[in-house]
Amino acid sequence: MPLVAHTALPTFRRLQEEGEEILTPDRAAHQSIRELHIGLLNIMPDAALEATERQFFRLVGACNQIAQFHVHPFTIDGLERGPEALAHIEKYYESFEQIKRDGLDALIISGANVTHDHLQQEGFWQPLTEVFEWAKENVTSVLCSCLATHALIQHCYGVERTRLPAKRWGVYSHKVVDRSHPLVAEINTRFDVPHSRFNEVFRSDMEKHGLKVLVASDQAGVHLAVSPDGFRIVFFQGHPEYDDISLLKEYKREVLRYYRAERDDYPPYPEHYFDEAAQRLLAEYASHVQAARHGGRQLKAMPEEQIVERLDITWRDSAKAVFNNWLGKVYQITNEDRRLPFMDDVDPRNPLDL
Numbered sequence: 623m624p625l626v627a628h629t630a631l632p633t634f635r636r637l638q639e640e641g642e643e644i645l646t647p648d649r650a651a652h653q654s655i656r657e658l659h660i661g662l663l664n665i666m667p668d669a670a671l672e673a674t675e676r677q678f679f680r681l682v683g684a685c686n687q688i689a690q691f692h693v694h695p696f697t698i699d700g701l702e703r704g705p706e707a708l709a710h711i712e713k714y715y716e717s718f719e720q721i722k723r724d725g726l727d728a729l730i731i732s733g734a735n736v737t738h739d740h741l742q743q744e745g746f747w748q749p750l751t752e753v754f755e756w757a758k759e760n761v762t763s764v765l766c767s768c769l770a771t772h773a774l775i776q777h778c779y780g781v782e783r784t785r786l787p788a789k790r791w792g793v794y795s796h797k798v799v800d801r802s803h804p805l806v807a808e809i810n811t812r813f814d815v816p817h818s819r820f821n822e823v824f825r826s827d828m829e830k831h832g833l834k835v836l837v838a839s840d841q842a843g844v845h846l847a848v849s850p851d852g853f854r855i856v857f858f859q860g861h862p863e864y865d866d867i868s869l870l871k872e873y874k875r876e877v878l879r880y881y882r883a884e885r886d887d888y889p890p891y892p893e894h895y896f897d898e899a900a901q902r903l904l905a906e907y908a909s910h911v912q913a914a915r916h917g918g919r920q921l922k923a924m925p926e927e928q929i930v931e932r933l934d935i936t937w938r939d940s941a942k943a944v945f946n947n948w949l950g951k952v953y954q955i956t957n958e959d960r961r962l963p964f965m966d967d968v969d970p971r972n973p974l975d976l
């Protein structure tokens with residue numbers, strides 16, 4: 623929550639010049655204090671559906687302990703779902719119709735599993751663009767994760783993602799590119815973010831279309847960029863919401879696919895993720911898996927618990943800091959009526975007055 627400049631102390635002006643949000647006493651007195659409503663469009667596959675809920679709910683909840691947040695999960699058609707996930711959605715999720723009726727201040731769109739060469743061939747493409755077209759007019763800011771980022775960059779700017787020669791998979795060091803932007807103001811200038819994707823939209827393509835790149839990695843590419851207006855669409859290519867175990871779960875899935883001969887090569891480790899001791903345990907396990915596959919023998923379980931003990935989470939604090947900046951800015955400019963995106967004096971073409 624922002625500071626109020628309740629005296630003439632020069633420090634207020636100095637902090638403001640450095641990017642800190644400072645309210646004048648008059649602005650503070652007239653601010654309409656209310657809860658924020660954030661939609662979570664969850665399009666992750668069944669096995670990760672509830673983990674994804676927990677991850678984004680946690681980031682929203684943990685980023686700011688003072689404001690109150692209502693998170694509204696919903697989903698769209700065109701995704702393959704089993705009976706359990708369908709029952710969960712039926713029981714706990716809101717419909718898009720309901721979301722549209724009540725309005726949102728902010729919207730998060732999760733990543734998803736890729737199954738086709740081109741995103742417009744995915745069953746969820748049309749429903750996803752419908753949600754986006756509504757959000758563009760009615761929601762203060764939309765934050766997209768990974769595949770949602772690729773889909774909306776294609777939809778809005780006509781740039782197709784590029785298939786990478788090898789999956790970008792691991793935990794990578796990133797640097798803040800534009801320290802003055804309010805989304806990354808006052809946070810660490812170098813921090814980790816996990817990535818897990820077969821595709822990429824490159825920095826040059828983003829910049830060609832006026833997107834502003836805010837956080838990037840030499841090894842992993844762009845993590846964070848915003849739409850040309852500076853705020854209305856926030857693009858994540860990485861997964862700062864991931865738990866410590868998420869990449870391990872994906873690695874285990876790939877090892878099991880190898881054992882079942884669904885892939886020919888033994889999966890590589892996600893980069894910069896397992897320490898030496900974990901790698902020793904996993905190398906031993908790999909010998910067992912290879913022998914079991916070729917000898918037609920039963921597979922022993924991966925020593926997951928021993929590995930989990932050795933995993934560090936080196937990205938969560940920065941993830942919370944970015945979310946806190948994002949939701950703080952949404953709060954400052956969103957209308958008191960949650961169905962309207964902006965207060966009357968906010969310019970939708972430059973909502974942060976940058």
Ligand SMILES: CC(C)(COP(=O)(O)OP(=O)(O)OC[C@H]1O[C@@H](n2cnc3c(N)ncnc32)[C@H](O)[C@@H]1OP(=O)(O)O)[C@@H](O)C(=O)NCCC(=O)NCCSC(=O)CCC(=O)O
Nearest residue numbers: 669670673733734735768769819820821865868871872875
């Ligand atoms: C890898 C799996 C299949 C693992 O799920 P499983 O059910 O097999 O796991 P399990 O070992 O049986 O363990 C089940 C327990 O782990 C939890 N669990 C499962 N997946 C988790 C995850 N990713 N992070 C944290 N916890 C997780 C479950 O909630 C459950 O917890 P409890 O027992 O406590 O309930 C799943 O996580 C998954 O589908 N992940 C991939 C998601 C994905 O497709 N991401 C792509 C986004 S990236 C993107 O957008 C792609 C774009 C591109 O490629 O270009």
Ligand SMILES: N[C@@H](CCO)C(=O)O
Nearest residue numbers: 653654953954956958
């Ligand atoms: N943007 C509003 C808060 C949400 O009602 C204000 O600053 O008054």
